[in-house]
Amino acid sequence: MTKGKRIKHTFRLPPALSRQLADYARRKHVSQASVVEAAVASFLSPDGSERLEAAFSRRLDRISRQLEKLDYHVEVGNEGFALYLRRWLAATPALPGEATAAARADAQRRFDHFVDALARRMEADRHLSVEVRRRSEIDVE
16 A cells, blocks of 8 residues: 555445444554555455455355265264164064063163263273274274
C-alpha cells in the first residue's frame, strides 16, 4: 500500500460487517481504514482469485485425505465386525427354550464387560486400525 496522498471515500457497511471490522481491527491493533485498504487491495489484485483458488485447493486436498482416512477406519471396523459375527455364528449353537433367560442374563454381563474393555482401549488410544497397519507393514517386509 502506498503512503502519501490519500483520497477520502465514504461508504456504508451493514451493522454486522461493521462490528466484524471493528473487532478485527481492535484484535490486530490496526486501524479500520488499514484493514479496509488491505481488503480492497487484495480483492482487486489480479492474482487474488488465484491465491484464493490455491487456498481452497489446499483445504479440499486436506479434507479429501481426512475422508480417505475416515473411510479406512470405517472399513476396518466393518470388516472386523463381519469377521467376528461370522465366527460367533459358526461357534454358537442355538439354545433350547428353557435356557434362554439364563443365557440372556449371562450375555448382558458379558456385553457390559465388553463395553468396559472397549472404553479402556479407546481411552488408552489403542486402536485396531493402528494394529492392522503395523502388522500389514511387518508382513510387507
